[in-house]
Amino acid sequence: MNSNGKETLLQVDxxxxxxxxxxxxxxxxxxxxxxxxxxxxxxxxxxxSSMLNVINGFYHPQSGTVTxxxxxxxxxxxxxxxxxxxxxxxxxxxxxxxxxTLDNIMTGRxxxxxxxxxxxxxxxxxxxxxxxxxxxxxxxxxxxxxxQAIRKIPVGRLxxxxxxxxxxCRALASEPDLLLLxxxxxxxxxxxxxxxxRFILDVNDxxxxxxxxxxxxxxxxxxxxxxxxxLDYGRKIADGTPDEVRANQAVIDAYLGLSH
Numbered sequence: 001m002n003s004n005g006k007e008t009l010l011q012v013d014x015x016x017x018x019x020x021x022x023x024x025x026x027x028x029x030x031x032x033x034x035x036x037x038x039x040x041x042x043x044x045x046x047x048x049s050s051m052l053n054v055i056n057g058f059y060h061p062q063s064g065t066v067t068x069x070x071x072x073x074x075x076x077x078x079x080x081x082x083x084x085x086x087x088x089x090x091x092x093x094x095x096x097x098x099x100x101t102l103d104n105i106m107t108g109r110x111x112x113x114x115x116x117x118x119x120x121x122x123x124x125x126x127x128x129x130x131x132x133x134x135x136x137x138x139x140x141x142x143x144x145x146x147x148q149a150i151r152k153i154p155v156g157r158l159x160x161x162x163x164x165x166x167x168x169c170r171a172l173a174s175e176p177d178l179l180l181l182x183x184x185x186x187x188x189x190x191x192x193x194x195x196x197x198r199f200i201l202d203v204n205d206x207x208x209x210x211x212x213x214x215x216x217x218x219x220x221x222x223x224x225x226x227x228x229x230x231l232d233y234g235r236k237i238a239d240g241t242p243d244e245v246r247a248n249q250a251v252i253d254a255y256l257g258l259s260h
Contacts, residue, residue, distance in 0.1 A: 006033035009178060009210050015054055015064035017047075017234075024050040025061065026234045032178075037204050037211045039221045041245075042231035043254060048214045049091060051231070052180045055212070056081040056088050068178070087176035089167045091183045091214075097156030101147060101166050102138070104155055108173030109134040138173050144206070145169045145199055161192035165199070172203065179203065181213035185220060193217065197224050222246065230254065 010032040017025040025047045032038050040048050053059040055066060057076035065072045068084060087108075095104050142148055145165055150158060155166055164184060171179060184200065185193045201224055203209050215221050221228060222242040230238035230245060232254040238245050245251055 006036070008032070009034040009036075009069065010055065010212075011067040012051075012055070013065045013067065015051070015061045015066070017050055017054060017059055017061040023234050025054070025231075028064075028231070028234070028236050030229050030236065030239055032210060032212060034210055035204070035208055037200070037213070037224055037226045039225040039228045040212065040214050040231060041216070041218070041221055041228060045233070046231040047234040048231055049182055050234075052088065052182055052212070052214065055178075056086050056180055082174070085175070085177035086180065087171040087174045087178070088180040089164075089171050089182060089184060091186065093160075093163050093167055095155045095163060095167055095170070098154055100152050101155055101158070101169075102142070102151045104166055105138050105142065105170045105173050106134065108170040109138060137175075141169050141172045144202070145172070161188045161196075164188065164192075164196065168196075168199065168203075172207070172209075175207075176209060178210045178212065181211060181215075183214050183216065185215060185217060193220060200224060 008031045012031070013029050015025050015028045016023070028047070028051065040051060042048055050059060054061050055076070057073075057078040057080060060075040065074055066076050067073070068076070068081075068086070073080070096107070142151060145168065147162070147165055147169060150162060150166075155163055158166065164187075168181070168184065181200070185196050188196065197220055200211060200213070204211055213225075225242055228238070228240065228242055228245040229236060230248070230251050232250075237250045237254060238248045240248070
């Protein structure tokens with residue numbers, strides 16, 4: 001349980017991460033309650049994406065621990081994170097551009113597949129039944145994010161904002177307990193941002209998914225977040241509700257370039 005009496009899904013303790021002489025994160029600690037929408041904000045180079053990379057095991061910190069579902073990891077591995085229900089989208093879209101929307105989203109089901117390789121290769125018996133089951137769930141997520149019309153279109157031909165939605169759909173296909181979103185609205189116009197905000201809140205509400213997101217649009221952050229953490233030069237300088245963070249002088253100084 002955290003200080004507010006809610007069940008803690010993720011706890012980050014004293015994380016320090018360096019690359020050569022550059023310190024990306026310095027003694028960062030915070031927790032994420034189950035079902036919470038947590039935003040991580042800060043100026044460029046503050047260490048936000050590095051923090052997500054530590055959580056899902058892409059980076060291994062020099063010190064500190066990540067505790068997820070009550071299990072502490074000195075160094076989480078990416079395959080362990082995925083297997084334990086952590087999904088991720090990226091700042092730069094990471095889709096298979098030559099594949100259709102449907103095929104891209106189906107790749108999000110890979111970890112759920114239980115039938116051995118031989119059955120999959122033959123596409124018979126258990127493999128066929130399993131694929132139908134996975135396809136049914138993928139179609140449910142496609143309907144949920146309202147992208148039925150682009151199911152058969154190669155994602156490389158889709159507008160940027162729609163590719164972002166496909167990437168979110170692929171992450172949801174893995175049925176994550178914790179969804180990490182790295183600038184999910186970057187490059188979007190106002191209408192696309194409004195749609196993405198709605199989908200993020202719907203995912204949180206309908207699926208009960210805990211969400212940690214990085215976003216530069218402060219209007220978006222203040223509208224959809226339960227809590228906000230602020231990083232500046234790799235250090236946590238604020239942690240609170242959107243209203244508390246908005247009024248925090250250290251945050252104001254960091255964004256105006258006055259803190260250094």
